[in-house]
Amino acid sequence: MPPKTRMAPGSAGRTVPATPITISTIAAIQSIAVIAVVLRSHDSRSPFGVAVNRSVVTRKLAAILIADVVGFSRHMERDDGGTFARLREIRERIVDPKIAEQGGRVVKTAGDGMLLEFGSADAALRCAIDVQRAMQADNQSKPSDQRIEFRIGINLGDIIVDGNDIAGDGVNVASRLEALAEPGGICVSSAVREQVHGSLDVGFDDIGEQQVKNIMRPIRVFAVALDSTAASHSAGDQTKRTAARNGNASRASTRQALLHPRSAWAAALLALIAIGLGAFWWNARAPNAAGPPAMSVGVLPLAAPAGNASTTQRAESLTHDLSAQLARADVAIRVIPMTARQGSPRNSGDVAPALNARYVLEGDVQPRRELSEIRLRLVNATSGEQIWNEIVSLKEPAIAAEQMRLLRTAMEHLRGRLFEVEIGRAIAEPTRATTAMDYVLRAQAIDNADKSLDRLRRQEALYEEGLRRDPDLVPALLGVYSVLDGQLDVDSNVDRAQLVRRMDEVTSRAVNLNRTAPETWRARAGALMFMGRWDAALEADARAIQLDPDAAWLIASHAWLMSMAGRPAEAVTLVAQAVAMDPPGSWWTIRVGCEAHLLLGQYDQAIAACERATGHAGDEFDIAYFLAAAYAHTGATARAAQETAKILRGSPGFTIAKLRAKGYSINPEYMRLAEAHWYTGLRKAGIPEQ
Known part of the structure; x- marks a missing residue:
């Protein structure tokens, strides 16, 4: 079974969500981002601080196609799971085959948008025409409110190639052309129109030169008339249609998620600086109407008894350690330590507005005989309600490793409670879930006990919507990995190669975005394992543990990797270590032990572990996999039949x-053990061979 990334109490994910962004902030960020790119072009390091070889960045002429789903947010609001499932079906049945026919390449996707590269303008336009005509036919039987339509823009121009990514003016122009297209339509640049000549059975409406956002020169635009009998029209005949298209030019879309411009004209640079800094300054003065970020926790200095200098110094040190351990506990948690210049607040309500935190962690240190007692409380900064508390007792003199382990365990407990409360908030206000992180929380709110394909696809739709709103949101990337992992379990007809490719995409991006989060490396290890890259998987797993050696769940995940490597005896030892670190052990830890015992042929121990796991919040489907086999091996046929029914359901x-x-796993020793103990047991339990 694949490694489960951590979810909210019993589920996964992890990156510091961005502060709610206003329109003025977006304008500022776009402007400043261009400045940063220009400056970065003189640096020998990548945006992630990793040295890169500049020789791999090249230029070439290419045809760029950008497509966007019309009214995507409306469709998602009406039926997010159904919309996402239909979009995926359309891509597999219509879009991907047409791309392949014309030799195109998917550069990236972002929720409802796609960025494609073709070797010629003719190939790009043929693909777009075939897709739009197929969608017209597909929509004929659908009610108007259920029709999926695309806008498509195509440009032929110079692009910058950086590994698998592309950028530059050629891409930017394609983005603006897509915005000008009508629903179900295609807009192309004059460069594309000149290349295709009369080789296609379509007409071209010349809608004249258009002045579009962030492009200094006007663009000559042609709308493709898909009716093959249509004649080409002049710019003068298209005034009304041009005005309608101009109305689309400023709409927010997935183009911002697809495009990462890396060059700008020198003449525009000073203007961008002025606009960007001005917008940023104005936004900084404006009140934050959206409220504090999701999953944000302000950390107040721990209080100490007055007049006790040593305890005061100890409290300062423990506050720093708590902040560090809370940040390690989950990448989704935004930790906001209080600085000295913010003063000494009387209570959490005094400091929360200054910290812009949704919750506040506070507490005090009380010296006792031979130990220090830390009393911790998590408080809702708005209501003042205490939502979690715990007492941590540290022996004195302190042993550093033991202290860190105890603090980390407490922060893991806080993490679980924080997710529970934040998920409750997100689902209580579904119509107000406007931030990317809120969609992640809504995905994690879906009952994980129901491990059905429908549930996984509904979660995937919400994670992808989060990525559409914020392509750099690591919890959403890890969420996508997690549900793909689950789909591999329950979808008997899954396209494994396509699924693993997507796993590779999201985990690679997550690691690049946050190289200090153990969750990203743990997920990357899982993806690499599926790809058959065992050495790289073990290296990524070791990196995760190195980043957070006190995390029991990482030790349990390493145990799972040992089972997949055909070394279940080592896995059993690691599971015992993880349970000792955080007794009595999480669902995931116990489940890993269950599988390891089964692979060793220790059926009674496997049953004991699996039955313990069923009492925890987690995927019963996983446990049924193993219990059915173990029960069958021990002759408990009635119980085996019950678990078999769960599997088939x-x-x-x-x-x-x-x-x-x-x-x-394709490891030979694992395959031998699985055949001897797992598959044989499932046969005895009534699972068919074919």
Whole structure:
């Protein structure tokens, strides 16, 4: 079974969510980003601080196609799961085959948008025409409010190639052309129009030169008339249609998620600086109407008894350690330590507005005989309600490793409670879930006990919507990985190669965005394992533990990797270590032990562990996998039949052959053990071979 990334109490994810952004902030960031790119072009390091080889950045001429779903937010609001499932089906049935036919390449996707590269203008336009005509036919039987339509823009121009990514003026122009297109339509630049000549059965409406955002020169634009009998029209005949398209030019869309401009004209640079800094200054003065960021926790200095200098110094040190351990606890948590210049607040309500935090962690240190007692409280900064508390007792003199482990355990407990409360807030106000992180919380609110394909796809839709709003949101990237992991379990007809490619995409991006978060490396290890890159997977897993050696869940995840490497005896030892670090052990820890015992042929121990896991919040489907086999091996046929029914209910059409084809591990020793103990047990339990 694949490694589970951590979710909210019992689920996953992790990156510091951005502060709510206003329109003026976006304008400022766009302007300042261009300045940063120009300055960075003189630096030998990548945006992530990693040395790069400048020789791999090249230029070339290419045809760029950008597509965007019309009314995507409206569709998602009406039926997010159904919309996402239909979009994926459309891509697999219509879009991807047309791209392949014309030799195109998917550069990136972002929720409702796609950025594609083709070798010629003719190929790009043929692909766009075929897709739009197929969508017209597909929509004929659909009610108007359920029709999926694309806008498409195509440009032929110079682009910058940086690895698998592209940028530059050629891409920017394609983005503006897409904004000018009508629903179901295509707009192309004059460069594209000149290249295709009369080789296609379409007409071209010349809608004249258009002045568009962030492009200094006017662009000559042609709208493609998909009706093959349509004649080309002059600019003078298109006044009304041009005005309508101009209305679309300023709409917010996924183009901002797809485009990362890396060059700008020198003549525009000073103007951008002035506009950007001005907008940034204005926004900094404006009140934050959206409220504090989701998952934000302000950390107040721990209080100490007056007149006790040593305890005061100890409290300062412990405050710093608590902040560090809370930041390690989950990448989704935004930790905001209080600085000295913010003064000494009387209570959490005094400091919360200054910190812009939704919650406040406060507490005090009380010296006791041979120990220090830390009393911690998490408070809702708005209502003042205490939502969590715990007492941590540290022996004196302190042993550094033991102190860190105890503080980390407390912050893990806080993390679980924080997710519970934040998820409750997000689902209580579904119509106000406007931030990317709120969509992640809504995804994690969906009952994980129901491990059905429908549930996983609904979660995937919410994670992808979060990425559409913020492509750099690491919890959403890790969420996508987690649900793809789950789909591999329950979807008997899953396209494993396509799923693993997407896993590779999201985990690679997550690691690049946050190289100090153990969750990103843990997920990356899982993806690499699926790709058969064992050495790289073990290195990524070791990196995760190095970043957070006190995290029991990481030790349990490493135990799972040992089982997949055909070393379940080592996995059993690691599971015992993880339980000792955070007793009595999480669902994931116990589940890993269950699988390891099964692979060793220790069926009674496997049953004991699996039955313990069923009492925890987690995926019963996973446990049924192992319990059915273990019960069957021990002759408990009635219980084995019950678990078999759970498996077939969760994954209709499940067979031994399909389980083997999922390729959880291709390690020879693992495959031998799985055949001897897992697959054989499932056969005895009634799971069909084919």
